[in-house]
Amino acid sequence: MDDLQFGTRNKRGDWAPKEPLQIASSWAVPFRLGQFLKFIPGYLFPWNAFHIATALLYWFYVVPPVETLQTLSWGWALWLYAVNAAAIFALYGSVEFFWYVKRKQGTRFKYNGKFPADQPSDVFWFKSQNIDNFLRSFFISIPLWTLVEVIFLYAFAKGYVPWLTWSANPVYLAALVLLCPVIHEVHFFCIHRLIHTDFLYKHVHSVHHNSVNPSPWSSLSMHPVEGFLYHAVALWHLVIPSNPIVAMFQLHVAGFGAVNGHIGFDKLEITEDTPLESHAYAHYLHHKYFEVNYGGDGLIPLDKWFGYWHDGTKEAEARMEARFEAKKARANAKR
Template identity: 55%
Template sequence: MDDLKFGTRDKRGNWRPNEALGSAPLFVWPWSISKFIRWLPGYFLPWNALFFAIAAVFWFFMTPARETMQDLTWGWPLYLLARNAALVIAFYGFLETRLYIKRRQGTSFKYNAKFPAEHPSDVFMFKSQNIDNIIRTFGTGLPIWTAYEVLLLWAWSNDVGPWAVFSLHPVWLIFVGLILPIFHEFHFYCIHRLIHTPLLYKWVHSVHHNSINPSPWSSLSMHPVEHLLYWSGTLIHLIVPSHPLLLLYHLQLSGTGAVVGHVGFDKLEAGEDSAVTTHAYAHYLHHKYFEVNYADGMMPLDRWMGTWHDGTPEGDQIMKERFRRKKARANAAKGTTPAE
């Protein structure tokens, strides 16, 4: 596909889409039913539907029996860890191999024209972004992901929490399933703003931001404290009536789904005239500029809080003006002027 039909490329080879980023019509006022209907298929397809399908396969075919999970032994948690690791290796590995090793698309639809492997850096272990990201993903990311899963499945198995069944509460559970991606983004925004506070950013979140030009393996490359906060949203299943299938779906949204925002490409080509949209641009801009787009854009949280960047040149100017005012306030607090 010709990516210049959909965006522009600067003199450095970096690509940006023509269309400005926007929030889901569900949250835009005045509300439009026609815009909502046109947007709705994209809410499910392809990503949320894929992650729900993975969760369903895990629940029906790859999760131990309830009786087994009533006791906290080593066997079934290690099995879940291996299952989750296999999924990440397959999904992340496929995208990394296709886009960054074999480079099947080259730089077509790639936001940053550079490839991380070509630019070693001392901020990473062994000066390699990929090696560093992989070590952090498997060293603490997957164990903490699985620990939350083990805790919550053990709670369900022992009737700890307000768990429900589809046969008795179908409408409620369908509703919960429909809004889980929205809740996940809201929770992500809240913890994301928290770890951007100076102390937590310096000692925790800066690890993730070392990957300024993210690739698939950057997705779960975090400090262990950030991993603990990142998956804490799944504890909602101990508060509101839910079902283990929805818990697994929630874990897929946050675990496997993290790769969507870090893939580094706006579209994944599926043929000469077809491609899958990633919706990764909002989060890419966060990695590039640090203080914009703390959420992924579906909810207008950043717009409400003044940290939204819509990806346009106009958005660049708004961001620069905000940074200028912030610097001026900091200088005023110190009793200095920019010239000093």
């Protein structure tokens, strides 16, 4: 595909889409039913449908029987960790292998024209972003993902929280499934903005931001505090009446869905004429500028409401720079 039909490339080789980012059309004012109906398929497919499918596969083929879950055991906890690690290795690893190792589409649609493997740095373990990100994912974040999984499965199995059944609550649970991406977006915005405060950024979140040019392995490369807070979104289903399958879907939106913002390409060319939209641009801009787009890609426009939204345009750049200057002036005034 010719990526210059869809965007522009600067002298450094960085690509950017021509069209500015838009918040979800469901927020259009005035409300337009036609736009909302067009929004629904993109909301469900392919990513949320994929996460629903993986949640069902886990529940029927991976999660042990309820009787087993009622007793905390290293056996079933390690089994869940092994499956989580294998699944992430397969999903993230396939993108990493084809688009970053084999470089099957070169830098077409790639936001940053360089590849992390070509940029060794002392900020990473072994001076390698890929090795550093891989090790942090598999030995920090995925164990914490599994810890959250163990907590909610055990709580449901022991009856510590209500376990709503699908037969008795089909409409409510279906609606809750549809709201899971919304819950994720609000939770992510809140914890993400929190760990961008000065102390927590320096001691926690800076680990993730070392990857200015993110790749799939960067997705779960986090400090332990961030890794737990990020996956703890599934624990909301111990607070609101829910079902363990819905909680599993919520966890997969976070765990498997983290790759979306870190793919580094706007489109993945599955075949010559079949692109897969990554929805990565909003979060790429966050990695590039640090203090914009704390949430997702505008499903719930919290960034726009709070003044952090960057849609990739020069106007957004000017607003960001003005905000940075005002912040610098406030800091200087306190000295």
